[in-house]
């Protein structure tokens with residue numbers, strides 16, 4: 713079975729629809745969403761409705777959680793977007809649409825396990841909130857603890873920086889491995905990157921196709937109309953302009 717793994721959509725409708733088109737063209741019909749459907753971006757309700765309609769599995773992200781409960785450790789920009797997002801969720805659509813979105817968010821699991829594959833938003837140790845950055849490979853204690861929590865393979869998002877963490881504490885960005893990684897039978901953590909707010913310097917939307925039969929992991933980058941998304945953000949007073957500006961640089 714082939715699965716498309718998408719994460720960190722962050723209410724970016726243009727990026728989400730471009731990625732879903734690419735997934736369809738790749739002939740993949742199973743989609744797992746690793747969290748943060750909303751937050752930062754201008755189209756939270758549309759993106760939630762699309763994920764409800766499309767994803768076979770969805771995991772709770774910290775921004776999804778922040779819409780439900782008051783967040784801890786959010787910076788002022790993130791917090792401002794949480795309040796605006798909540799307002800949208802409470803006001804757009806019919807009462808039944810509004811209830812359906814809140815029910816969906818409220819019931820999202822924090823992790824999903826299938827055989828040797830674990831799917832989380834953040835990390836195997838703290839599935840919703842812990843960041844695993846490329847430079848963490850220098851922190852052997854952290855790496856040991858994280859790898860100690862996984863059966864074999866863990867797929868995650870949250871940092872918006874795609875790549876592969878190996879058991880011997882190396883990190884490989886998608887470019888370094890020609891956008892492909894062969895699962896080896898050794899423990900591996902893979903960050904699938906971000907659909908709607910990439911932060912690795914490449915503004916194209918990022919996601920992963922996992923082919924279980926061959927053990928092949930493919931990182932895919934999809935160009936989308938980020939200026940359209942940015943324009944929407946600029947036109948919303950409660951969303952800081954920097955949230956639009958960063959889409960062009962992928963930072």
Ligand SMILES: [Fe+2]
Nearest residue numbers: 720748775870
């Ligand atoms: Fe995120």
